[in-house]
Amino acid sequence: MKRIIIITGASSGMGAEFARQIYAKKTSVGAEMWLIAREDDKLAEFAATLTGQDIMVRTFAFDLCGVAGAERVKKLLDTESKHGKFVVDLLVNNAGFGTYGPFDETDPMREMAMIDLNCTALTGICGFVLPHMTRGGRIINVASLAAFLPLGNFAVYAATKSYVLSFSIALAAELKERGISVCALCPGSVSTNFANVASNGKRREVLHGRDPRKVVAHCLRASGRGRKIALWAPKWKVTAFMSRFIGRYIGARFTYLFNKRPH
Ligand SMILES: NC(=O)c1ccc[n+]([C@@H]2O[C@H](COP(=O)([O-])OP(=O)(O)OC[C@H]3O[C@@H](n4cnc5c(N)ncnc54)[C@H](OP(=O)(O)O)[C@@H]3O)[C@@H](O)[C@H]2O)c1
Numbered sequence: 001m002k003r004i005i006i007i008t009g010a011s012s013g014m015g016a017e018f019a020r021q022i023y024a025k026k027t028s029v030g031a032e033m034w035l036i037a038r039e040d041d042k043l044a045e046f047a048a049t050l051t052g053q054d055i056m057v058r059t060f061a062f063d064l065c066g067v068a069g070a071e072r073v074k075k076l077l078d079t080e081s082k083h084g085k086f087v088v089d090l091l092v093n094n095a096g097f098g099t100y101g102p103f104d105e106t107d108p109m110r111e112m113a114m115i116d117l118n119c120t121a122l123t124g125i126c127g128f129v130l131p132h133m134t135r136g137g138r139i140i141n142v143a144s145l146a147a148f149l150p151l152g153n154f155a156v157y158a159a160t161k162s163y164v165l166s167f168s169i170a171l172a173a174e175l176k177e178r179g180i181s182v183c184a185l186c187p188g189s190v191s192t193n194f195a196n197v198a199s200n201g202k203r204r205e206v207l208h209g210r211d212p213r214k215v216v217a218h219c220l221r222a223s224g225r226g227r228k229i230a231l232w233a234p235k236w237k238v239t240a241f242m243s244r245f246i247g248r249y250i251g252a253r254f255t256y257l258f259n260k261r262p263h
Helices: 013-023 039-046 066-082 110-132 155-175 194-198 212-224 235-240 247-257
Strands: 002-008 030-038 057-062 086-093 139-141 183-184
Touching: 002 110, 002 194, 002 247, 013 212, 030 039, 039 139, 066 086, 066 247, 086 110, 086 247, 110 139, 110 155, 110 235, 139 155, 139 212, 183 212
Parallel strands: 002 030, 002 086, 030 057, 086 139, 139 183
Antiparallel strands: none
């Protein structure tokens, strides 16, 4: 039966790295890979670099934001169903963005769009893909280290990633009997285009960003072993653990006062 791998936000950063590493795996041979992001040219240019394996790479350029975005994925799946049977082996819900700055200085439209992409679309895509998954299927939802505490100057973003983490763990618990694993990737700073987007171009690079290759490789190993959370760097593990003992308000207040972000 045809096997499909879906990666959202696959044109840059961690999504592109997921695509590269999954493409290179022997277990992906014979499967079809669907890469989704908005910028058509960038996506096509990136997809053209994936060569040498018997894997068909298909690109879909559209906005994944909100209900409409998730429904676009459903439409792809419905169309595919008309052409024969298939299963989705792996779903990587990676598309997402953040906004830097105190909430009352950010654009409410952008904050709502963030919730629409980071939470609504991710949830809908899981829901629409799950009927096409069978035992051994895997979901990776990209959360963040920001999921573990409310953060000042990053208020809505941290809240959306808390949602992703909470939802993913509950989904993992519900899908245990079906043999489908769910892993929430919770990275700290990773060198991608994230800061550029979050700061409206004021900060080009993610500060102290780690290598996305290592973060993604670790996540794929963790997900393969059925882990519910992927935390790569020891510092991130300590931060996640310590967050249990830090008051939520204290964490938010501290980051608001001492972790200013250009916006
Ligand atoms: N980098 C970090 O430090 C860090 C840390 C923790 C978590 N994360 C999370 O990691 C994930 C990937 O981000 P990244 O760091 O790799 O950033 P990135 O380099 O900016 O990549 C974001 C990807 O998402 C796509 N995308 C953005 N908005 C979209 C939309 N509305 N519809 C469809 N695709 C969309 C982008 O392509 P188009 O612009 O072409 O659509 C791009 O392919 C995000 O969920 C982010 O929150 C990042």
